[in-house]
Amino acid sequence: MVSNVAAKRRALFILALALILGASGLISRTWAAGAFAVGKCGAYGQAYDYPAEADARAAALRQCKGACAAVTMKRACAALAIDMTNPCGPHGYAVKPRISSSLNAATKKCYEFGGKECVIRAWACDAKG
Structure with a gap:
């Protein structure tokens, strides 16, 4: 008992x-807001698990050197691919629900924009991405 x-x-x-x-x-x-900033010559910034998208965007832009554009990712993954033969040339980035699809899409975009040897430069996932 x-x-x-x-x-x-x-x-x-x-x-x-x-x-x-x-x-x-x-x-x-x-805490599921993130952002990925992309600039010229392989410059990037990333922020994840922020309470608000605006905070994540600001943090990513602070990390990125030069003129950068930021995209937000909420419960997703982002990836940046650059052309190794010309790092200041073609590049591609993508935001997708899963890391595998974001890596593939970023690489594909890099080749679509004229890249010859595209490789992943950076990636980040937020919360449940």
């Missing part, structure tokens, strides 16, 4: 565990 005190302790433990798990799920859903 289980005593009344032991049953109450077990119930409190289960309640506390449920609250902790619920709170952690809320935190991961809340």
Whole structure:
């Protein structure tokens, strides 16, 4: 037989565990904004798990050297591919739900824009990307 005190302790433990798990799920859903900034000659910046898209965009742009454009990624992955024969030439980037599709799409874009030896320069995933 289980005593009344032991049953109450077990119930409190289960309640506390449920609250902790619920709170952690809320935190991961809340901190799910990211951005990827792309500039010339392979310049890039990345930011992920920010509370708001504007904060993530600003952080990514601060990391990127020169004139850069930023795209946001919310529960997604972003990738940048550059042409190794001319790093200041053709490049491609993509934002997709999964890392594999973003890597493939960025490489494909680089080749579409005239790249000869396109390679991934950088990638980042946000929250559940």
